[in-house]
Amino acid sequence: MARLLILGNAREILAGEPPVGAVDEVHDLGALLASLDGTGPVLVIADPERLQAEQSGFEAWLAAGGGMQAVLMAATDPADGDQVLRRFPFVHDLVPRPVTPGHLQLKLERALESIRSARVIRQLEQKVARKTGELSELNKIGVALSAERDIDKLLKLILQKSREITGADAGSLYLVEHGPEHDAVRDDLLRFKLAQNDSVAVFFEEFTIRLDETSIAGYAALSGRPLNVADAYDLPSGSPYRVSRTFDEQSGYRTRSMLVVPMRDHENAVIGVVQLINKKRHFGTVLKPVSVVEEEVVPFTSVDEELAGSLASQAAVAFENAKLLRDIRNLFDRFVHAAVSAIEQRDVTTRGHSERVAILTVGLARRVDAVAGGALGPVRFTPDEMREIEYAALLHDFGKVGVREKVLLKEKKLLGSHLSAIRHRFAYIGQSLENERLRARIERIEAGRGDAAELAAIDAASAGKQREVEAVLQAVLTANEPSVVEAESERALRALRDLPTRPGDGWEHADQLSLEEWARGPYLSMGEVDALSVRRGSLTDDERLQIQSHVEETYRFLARIPWTGEFRNVPDIAYAHHEKLDGSGYPRRLSGMDGIPVQSRMMTISDIYDALVAQDRPYKRAVAPEVALGYLADDVKRGKLDAALFAVFHEARIWDDPEFKKRIERSRRR
Numbered sequence: 001m002a003r004l005l006i007l008g009n010a011r012e013i014l015a016g017e018p019p020v021g022a023v024d025e026v027h028d029l030g031a032l033l034a035s036l037d038g039t040g041p042v043l044v045i046a047d048p049e050r051l052q053a054e055q056s057g058f059e060a061w062l063a064a065g066g067g068m069q070a071v072l073m074a075a076t077d078p079a080d081g082d083q084v085l086r087r088f089p090f091v092h093d094l095v096p097r098p099v100t101p102g103h104l105q106l107k108l109e110r111a112l113e114s115i116r117s118a119r120v121i122r123q124l125e126q127k128v129a130r131k132t133g134e135l136s137e138l139n140k141i142g143v144a145l146s147a148e149r150d151i152d153k154l155l156k157l158i159l160q161k162s163r164e165i166t167g168a169d170a171g172s173l174y175l176v177e178h179g180p181e182h183d184a185v186r187d188d189l190l191r192f193k194l195a196q197n198d199s200v201a202v203f204f205e206e207f208t209i210r211l212d213e214t215s216i217a218g219y220a221a222l223s224g225r226p227l228n229v230a231d232a233y234d235l236p237s238g239s240p241y242r243v244s245r246t247f248d249e250q251s252g253y254r255t256r257s258m259l260v261v262p263m264r265d266h267e268n269a270v271i272g273v274v275q276l277i278n279k280k281r282h283f284g285t286v287l288k289p290v291s292v293v294e295e296e297v298v299p300f301t302s303v304d305e306e307l308a309g310s311l312a313s314q315a316a317v318a319f320e321n322a323k324l325l326r327d328i329r330n331l332f333d334r335f336v337h338a339a340v341s342a343i344e345q346r347d348v349t350t351r352g353h354s355e356r357v358a359i360l361t362v363g364l365a366r367r368v369d370a371v372a373g374g375a376l377g378p379v380r381f382t383p384d385e386m387r388e389i390e391y392a393a394l395l396h397d398f399g400k401v402g403v404r405e406k407v408l409l410k411e412k413k414l415l416g417s418h419l420s421a422i423r424h425r426f427a428y429i430g431q432s433l434e435n436e437r438l439r440a441r442i443e444r445i446e447a448g449r450g451d452a453a454e455l456a457a458i459d460a461a462s463a464g465k466q467r468e469v470e471a472v473l474q475a476v477l478t479a480n481e482p483s484v485v486e487a488e489s490e491r492a493l494r495a496l497r498d499l500p501t502r503p504g505d506g507w508e509h510a511d512q513l514s515l516e517e518w519a520r521g522p523y524l525s526m527g528e529v530d531a532l533s534v535r536r537g538s539l540t541d542d543e544r545l546q547i548q549s550h551v552e553e554t555y556r557f558l559a560r561i562p563w564t565g566e567f568r569n570v571p572d573i574a575y576a577h578h579e580k581l582d583g584s585g586y587p588r589r590l591s592g593m594d595g596i597p598v599q600s601r602m603m604t605i606s607d608i609y610d611a612l613v614a615q616d617r618p619y620k621r622a623v624a625p626e627v628a629l630g631y632l633a634d635d636v637k638r639g640k641l642d643a644a645l646f647a648v649f650h651e652a653r654i655w656d657d658p659e660f661k662k663r664i665e666r667s668r669r670r
């Protein structure tokens with residue numbers, strides 16, 4: 001039964017004489033609280049005047065949980081009941097005064113009942129609040145785990161969060177590794193992957209142990225159930241596992257309570273084990289000296305088992321996802337490099353170009369990412385975006401696989417077959433001239449006019465013509481050499497252009513002419529002179545268009561690949577690698593900073609630079625880095641290239657970086 005406390009004068013409240021010793025009388029809230037010793041439920045019958053005197057104090061006391069210990073009733077005259085309830089809405093009930101013994105008895109029993117119910121409700125509420133708290137904490141952890149894609153960081157996070165949620169001082173994490181199967185038995189291993197300890201320094205090195213029941217982690221992995229050990233030095237008798245004390249002996253630590261939880265993936269297979277060590281009363285305490293372990297370390301609870309268990313299964317799924325993602329990335333990576341080697345098989349002359357452009361562009365992106373202010377200040381790249389840039393750069397010229405080989409590999413302004421046709425033609429023309437000379441001599445001699453002076457004039461005229469023809473051939477050969485700008489071929493070209501040429505609009509037309517017709521002159525067709533008139537490189541307009549089509553091809557190819565979300569811009573970045581800020585690029589003639597992605601603008605600079613300095617292009621001489629930078633600077637001045645990006649490129653001199661050289665070396669060996 002509940003104890004009775006009268007707040008006010010007992011004689012005025014109770015009917016008749018109160019039983020001696022059974023009633024405590026207090027006169028204010030302070031005295032009331034002091035007399036609540038917490039041993040049992042109490043019924044307080046209060047004089048409304050006393051409640052009035054300290055109304056806010058009573059309200060606060062009840063709001064803070066006073067009702068767990070005491071039931072507060074106001075003693076009123078029956079006629080005042082409603083008014084008292086209005087004034088003191090916080091009281092639990094009213095009793096008519098004077099309170100008779102029978103009434104008191106009933107109220108005491110009810111008070112006991114009410115306090116019991118209030119306590120049960122409070123406990124339930126607390127349980128619900130704790131569960132809600134745990135669930136939201138688990139949820140938060142789940143979100144953090146699924147956001148982490150770096151496997152090593154993820155494993156650290158799993159162990160850290162498992163320790164935090166259970167209050168464990170230390171912990172380790174093991175992963176199951178499946179060994180080869182022989183005789184239907186698999187030699188599985190447990191890889192000791194990670195260790196954390198808040199009290200002593202851990203020297204950590206990964207190693208593997210056999211997955212069997214002799215280790216506590218192995219036992220948990222094989223049984224698939226959590227293992228809760230109160231003292232690692234006092235294992236239950238008959239336990240197949242043991243706990244190594246080597247670490248404790250070397251570090252002066254003391255492993256006591258342990259909770260070992262298997263990590264199960266979505267198929268319920270155990271993929272690892274989280275081992276939690278020494279649950280502390282207070283998570284912040286450092287277990288040093290070792291005697292602190294005695295007072296501070298307690299066994300893990302069933303709630304810990306539950307929490308660590310559900311965290312471990314979330315962790316397993318996050319780990320599997322991260323691994324899957326890594327596998328997909330590896331797959332992309334291998335695919336991209338295989339594609340690069342396919343381009344280079346096709347176009348051996350530019351071998352290594354894609355790799356170099358990728359290394360230069362990523363190197364430039366890193367420098368740009370570090371720029372703090374100015375136009376490039378806001379430009380930042382995540383690791384995924386860096387990888388995206390690398391893939392786009394590696395594949396930027398992939399479309400060259402669709403360009404005809406003779407155009408792709410064209411070294412001189414004339415294709416090899418055309419040049420040999422011209423050589424034959426000129427040999428024939430030379431021979432024809434010689435025949436003409438001989439015929440003229442014979443005619444003269446037969447006509448009896450073959451005196452020495454006449455014959456010498458024929459010879460001289462013929463020799464003059466021969467020289468003329470040879471000069472034309474020489475001019476063709478000189479002009480045929482590709483070059484960026486060269487005075488010699490320029491002169492040769494001028495000489496060719498002054499000659500009459502055969503009209504006709506294509507090589508096919510020229511091929512149809514017989515040698516006799518060619519010998520009558522002019523010796524060159526308009527098409528040939530046009531081909532030789534190319535001022536930069538070796539390609540005619542038509543051939544240039546064919547080569548330029550590689551950009552569209554690259555885009556078509558890349559757009560068909562189902563890139564994962566973080567690489568979705570690869571096709572667009574590569575698509576714009578020949579565009580120029582002033583709209584003079586191709587194929588879409590994009591213009592302006594908004595029209596061309598910054599990644600592509602960086603790639604354009606790297607691409608041009610590498611094409612200029614590359615040693616391996618047959619149709620042009622490699623230029624020194626300073627000369628290449630000069631050409632790029634000209635393009636910047638003409639508004640074609642991004643000035644801010646070029647300034648970083650110029651300053652960074654990535655090609656001088658030993659790391660750059662090492663990577664180029666490595667890619668050559670690949």
Ligand SMILES: [Fe+2]
Nearest residue numbers: 396397577578
């Ligand atoms: Fe290209």
Ligand SMILES: [Fe+2]
Nearest residue numbers: 353396397607
């Ligand atoms: Fe390129």
